[in-house]
Amino acid sequence: MRKSRMIVGAGIGLTALLALTACNSGSPTDPGTGGGDAGGDEALWEVATDVELEGSPTFDRMTEAGEVVIGVKADQPGLGYEDPVTGERTGFDVDIARWIAASLGFSEEQITFETIPSANREQEIINGNIDYYVGTYSMTPARDEVIDFAGPYFITGQGLLVAADDDSINGPEDLQGKVTCSVTGSTPLQRIREEYSGEVTERQTYSECVEQLKAGQVDAITTDEAILAGYVALEPEELKLAGEPFSEERYGVGIADGDTVLQDHINTLFTEGGDVWTALYEKYLEPAGVKATQPTIE
Amino acid sequence: MGVITDNLDLWGEALLGTVQLFFGGGAVALILGTIVGAMRVSPVPIARAVGTLYVNTIRNTPLTLVFFGFAFALPPLIGVRASGPAAMGFAIAALGVYTATYVAETIRSGINTVPVGQAEAARAIGLTFGQVMTLVVLPQAFRSVIPPMMSVFIALLKNTTVAAGFSVLNLGSMRDWLSERGENQLLVIVWVMVIFVAMVLLLSWAQRSLEKRWTVAR
Numbered sequence: 288m289r290k291s292r293m294i295v296g297a298g299i300g301l302t303a304l305l306a307l308t309a310c311n312s313g314s315p316t317d318p319g320t321g322g323g324d325a326g327g328d329e330a331l332w333e334v335a336t337d338v339e340l341e342g343s344p345t346f347d348r349m350t351e352a353g354e355v356v357i358g359v360k361a362d363q364p365g366l367g368y369e370d371p372v373t374g375e376r377t378g379f380d381v382d383i384a385r386w387i388a389a390s391l392g393f394s395e396e397q398i399t400f401e402t403i404p405s406a407n408r409e410q411e412i413i414n415g416n417i418d419y420y421v422g423t424y425s426m427t428p429a430r431d432e433v434i435d436f437a438g439p440y441f442i443t444g445q446g447l448l449v450a451a452d453d454d455s456i457n458g459p460e461d462l463q464g465k466v467t468c469s470v471t472g473s474t475p476l477q478r479i480r481e482e483y484s485g486e487v488t489e490r491q492t493y494s495e496c497v498e499q500l501k502a503g504q505v506d507a508i509t510t511d512e513a514i515l516a517g518y519v520a521l522e523p524e525e526l527k528l529a530g531e532p533f534s535e536e537r538y539g540v541g542i543a544d545g546d547t548v549l550q551d552h553i554n555t556l557f558t559e560g561g562d563v564w565t566a567l568y569e570k571y572l573e574p575a576g577v578k579a580t581q582p583t584i585e
Numbered sequence: 586m587g588v589i590t591d592n593l594d595l596w597g598e599a600l601l602g603t604v605q606l607f608f609g610g611g612a613v614a615l616i617l618g619t620i621v622g623a624m625r626v627s628p629v630p631i632a633r634a635v636g637t638l639y640v641n642t643i644r645n646t647p648l649t650l651v652f653f654g655f656a657f658a659l660p661p662l663i664g665v666r667a668s669g670p671a672a673m674g675f676a677i678a679a680l681g682v683y684t685a686t687y688v689a690e691t692i693r694s695g696i697n698t699v700p701v702g703q704a705e706a707a708r709a710i711g712l713t714f715g716q717v718m719t720l721v722v723l724p725q726a727f728r729s730v731i732p733p734m735m736s737v738f739i740a741l742l743k744n745t746t747v748a749a750g751f752s753v754l755n756l757g758s759m760r761d762w763l764s765e766r767g768e769n770q771l772l773v774i775v776w777v778m779v780i781f782v783a784m785v786l787l788l789s790w791a792q793r794s795l796e797k798r799w800t801v802a803r
Contacts, residue, residue, distance in 0.1 A: 405765065406760060409764065409770075410764075410770055429768075466666055471758065471762075472762035473761075486668045487668070490752070504660065504661065505668070
């Protein structure tokens with residue numbers, strides 16, 4: 288009996304050890320940009336009052352619930368980031384989401400943010416679990432068939448992130464014989480796999496890829512340059528962007544299919560709110576070295 | 586049907602990944618499991634202790650954690666990069682090492698069905714422990730445990746989807762990959778289910794024919 292207890296004890300110890308190592312592949316501790324944004328945002332926009340959107344089922348649902356549920360990302364510094372300690376959400380996408388909510392008459396207290404992984408975005412919108420989604424959401428024809436997009440509000444392209452001292456990679460053609468990391472099944476990963484040579488490896492989040500890059504397990508990370516720039520801004524000594532973007536990704540706001548009233552409302556907001564856009568851009572993305580101008584609405 | 590026909594390349598690769606994981610993991614599990622099962626009934630105390638320790642630690646660990654160890658912790662330790670074929674290798678090792686504990690216990694239960702007189706008679710004519718096991722006990726033990734052994738392998742087949750979280754393309758990855766290509770992910774999951782049901786039916790058929798061929802006349 289005593290012997291088997293010892294064995295069980297050893298098993299528990301080993302399990303705990305594995306669990307601890309797993310937790311260690313952690314996220315960045317510093318959001319980099321942002322901080323104290325509650326004060327800064329009030330100057331940028333005001334919560335609208337007496338908003339009426341005739342014929343928008345999404346808006347009716349929000350008003351009835353008295354709150355707006357927004358799908359965002361949580362692991363992309365500078366775009367959509369949730370501080371693991373304070374739980375505070377910062378980033379360009381998150382503030383765009385807040386701005387839209389304010390224009391619909393919802394204050395910060397009435398916003399519920401939901402972290403939704405890429406693969407679940409369409410389904411969450413179709414099921415009505417979220418009212419709209421703002422999080423590096425590329426407007427593609429296939430997605431447009433099942434949901435609707437407002438925007439684009441930002442245009443970026445697929446880029447490469449490498450270690451700061453690595454001069455061997457200057458574009459996707461240099462990936463031969465290298466290992467590239469990206470998020471499971473993501474479009475940038477599929478593109479590298481199909482159009483360029485070199486091996487790919489998948490992780491659940493970009494932060495995990497960054498850890499792998501710093502540990503020397505991979506040579507490059509690929510996804511949209513705006514996302515990668517956020518990581519460079521966090522650790523400019525260790526990471527850098529390599530080469531020029533080699534695709535065009537147009538970020539839009541994902542909304543329920545057929546809700547043209549809400550779509551028009553958000554598009555008008557973007558068109559008329561050029562100064563807010565510029566202020567958010569200068570706050571989050573320009574310091575990270577992302578060059579962009581506000582795109583025109585389609 | 587468009588979900589399948591529009592992405593035939595990916596379905597083919599994913600199915601190949603699942604089959605590789607199943608046969609690779611199954612081979613490792615069968616060999617390792619038989620050795621460990623035999624160790625657990627061997628007359629050498631150290632062998633028994635090692636076998637018991639192995640079964641009790643690995644079988645009590647969730648498969649995902651075993652995968653974590655093999656896919657993330659082990660490669661940097663031994664200085665190997667886990668990508669491409671190497672990632673597949675580590676995934677096969679994780680599945681094999683995990684499933685081997687179940688195989689070992691199944692075989693041990695089979696060994697217990699072989700009457701003691703068989704082993705005693707074999708020893709009496711001068712066979713060594715290895716010969717007793719390989720010539721007399723294990724052949725009889727295997728035949729009596731085909732149904733539970735097949736259950737272990739069916740579980741292994743479905744467990745291969747865990748590898749999708751560790752950078753190995755298989756049927757479990759299809760939801761992520763195809764939703765990114767704009768397919769309806771619920772439909773993708775239904776198709777993945779259909780393929781798995783078909784593959785398990787194939788295994789059940791193999792089980793029935795093996796049972797018929799290998800029935801022990803008692």
